[in-house]
Amino acid sequence: MKIAISGKGGVGKTTIMALLAGEFKKSGKDVLIIDADSSPHMAETLGVANPEKIRAIADMTKLLVERSGKTEGSPMYNINPEVNDLLVDFMHDHDGMKLMVLGAIQTGDKGCACPESNVLRRMLTKLLLSENQVVLLDMEAGVEHLGRGTIAGIDHLLIVVIPSKSSIRTALKVQKLAQDVKIPTISFVGNLVTDEEDKTFLETGLGTRPIAFFKDSKEIRKAERRETPVNTLDAPAGNAPKKLMDAITQQNQA
Ligand SMILES: Nc1ncnc2c1ncn2[C@@H]1O[C@H](COP(=O)(O)OP(=O)(O)O)[C@@H](O)[C@H]1O
Ligand SMILES: [Mg+2]
Incomplete structure (x- = not known):
């Protein structure tokens, strides 16, 4: 199953993805997290010891160009990398999960599809997963990936939304774009929800x-200030990650 996450900046996408990853791992799944944010933050959130040592796909432009089989002209446009060995080369093992960092995506002044998002699209559309494998894609606030069809291979898009008008507006915009690119399942996830009124407001x-x-969660906020990875805390979000995983699994089987 391939799951992506979107929503307005700072609503909690990376935090929720990290907690969800931990939950899937606990349930015995093979988890691969892809950080496709141009200011990647997943490694820190997960508590990777030396995040700067992770090789980002974006830093490997030379390699991507070689794989494209073109050395002159505009290699950026025609990249055709072998996805499988790229996967192995760029996977970082952490706490029983795998992490891959895409790095900064340059849009370029001609609005080209750059090699990084090309690689991501290929990975998402070509990657064949067994029942036991889950790919979690963390993204930035913008909807660029949706617009470019980069995440066309995704099975399920989670849209994180907090109880505010502006967050709802963004979430509905993202939903519309996701429907346009025909992502099979699209769900909303509420964050920073304190009471029934918040839930009703969102609904x-x-x-x-x-x-x-x-x-x-006070624990999550405190942990962030201490730079303690959320997944090392004892159930900082109660049973919400489990509920989220169960709902995703159920919808996937439906
Ligand atoms: N449920 C929550 N309770 C408390 N703080 C949270 C919660 N979710 C996220 N945060 C905090 O909000 C900030 C933004 O979260 P983050 O996951 O980085 O958002 P995004 O990835 O959407 O930009 C972080 O400091 C994070 O610790
Ligand atoms: Mg984030």
């Missing part, structure tokens, strides 16, 4: 109920 504004709600 009314979105026109559907989020599949899971995460509370505003």
Whole structure:
């Protein structure tokens, strides 16, 4: 299963993805996390010891160009890398999971499809997964990946939304784009939800109920200030990650 996450900046995408990754791992799945944020932050959130040592795909432009089989002209446009060995080369083992960092995606002044997003698209569309494998794609706030069709191979898009008008507006925009690129399953996930009123506000504004709600967690906030990875805390979000995983699994089987 390939799951991506989107939503307005700072709503908790990376945090929720890290918690969800931990939950899938606990349930016995093989987890691969792809950090496709141009300011990657997943390694820190997971507590990778030397995040700067991870080789980002974006730093490997030379290699990508070689793989494209073209040395002159505009190699950026015609990249055709062997996805499988790229996968192995760029996977970082961490705490029983695998992490891959895409790095900065240069849009370029001609609006070209750059090698990084090309590689990502190939990975997502060509990657054949067994029942036991889960790919989690963390993305930045923008909807560039959706617009470029980079995440066309995704099975399920999670849109994180907090109880505010502007967050709902962004979430609905993302939903529309995701429907346009025909992502099979699209769900909302509520974050920083304190009470029933917040849940109702979200449900009314979105026109559907989020599949899971995460509370505003003092533990998560404190951990962030201490730079303690969320996944090392003892259930900082209660049973929300489990509920989210179960809802995703159920919808995937439906
Ligand atoms: N449920 C939560 N409770 C408390 N703090 C949270 C929660 N979710 C996220 N945060 C905090 O909010 C900030 C932004 O979260 P992050 O996951 O980086 O957002 P995004 O990836 O959407 O930009 C971080 O400091 C994170 O620790
Ligand atoms: Mg993030």
